[in-house]
Amino acid sequence: MVLFAGIYLSLSASDPGNFSEPLSRIGSLYFTVVTFGTVGFGDIHPASDVGRMIASAQIILDLVFIGLIVRVILGASKRTLESGAQKG
Template sequence: MDATDPTPDGTPPAAAAAPRQERRERRGRAALVVALRCLATITVLVSAYFLLPFTRRDVDVRDLVVGLSAVTAVFALQIRSIARSAHPRLRAIEALTTTMPLFLLMYAATYFVIEETTPGSFSESLTRTDALYFTLTVFSTVGFGDIVARTEPARVLVMTQMVVNVLAVGVATRILFGAVEAAVRRQTSGTRDPG
């Protein structure tokens, strides 16, 4: 087949390639926008973690429940937006870069406040960076052992993070993939422009 021969549907090759090229360009622009929004979201969340004053003198389980509820609500909104998105895979990446940092920073802030409120809750005094480091080692299951929870409330908090980590990695990931698959199926069935 020559470059000037029409495609099987009779469209000249250049005309058939133009819509594909346009779709690739739209996807590329969408990926750039998502990457910039992800970077902005992570920057805002990390900046807020390091700049907001965490001065509460009393931390209780209600704070953790409220925080986890907020993360769950954000996640639910993200799932809804994936289902409606023209680019569900990109939207899922964006959902992860919103929800996971929020979840991890919430635990880091809680560890920081507990150590500030009850010194000695951990094997060493925690700065915000130390609390974030500890949160990430618990999340990644690395567990270097350089920082450990010493008091019962701190250990209970670490155990809740471990359980929620398993749920976040297992259940939440499955829900994300399911939302993406459903959106892609809807697009390929013709209810939305796959662009």
């Protein structure tokens, strides 16, 4: 998340028109967290094609990350259930 917050901060610093408002460090982290959480309040949003492409890349990577976490948790649960069934 910090990586994307840094990217958004740099993008906003290079051209404040890339977002609906200029981003501070806190604003860029806030936008990253809101995007990761799929909340999408809409108070801050990308206003340029570059900003939209980076936000889209973050969303795709976030979905992959969430999928991997779910897979790890389900795999661990399955192994726990299987080892419990073998003992019982």
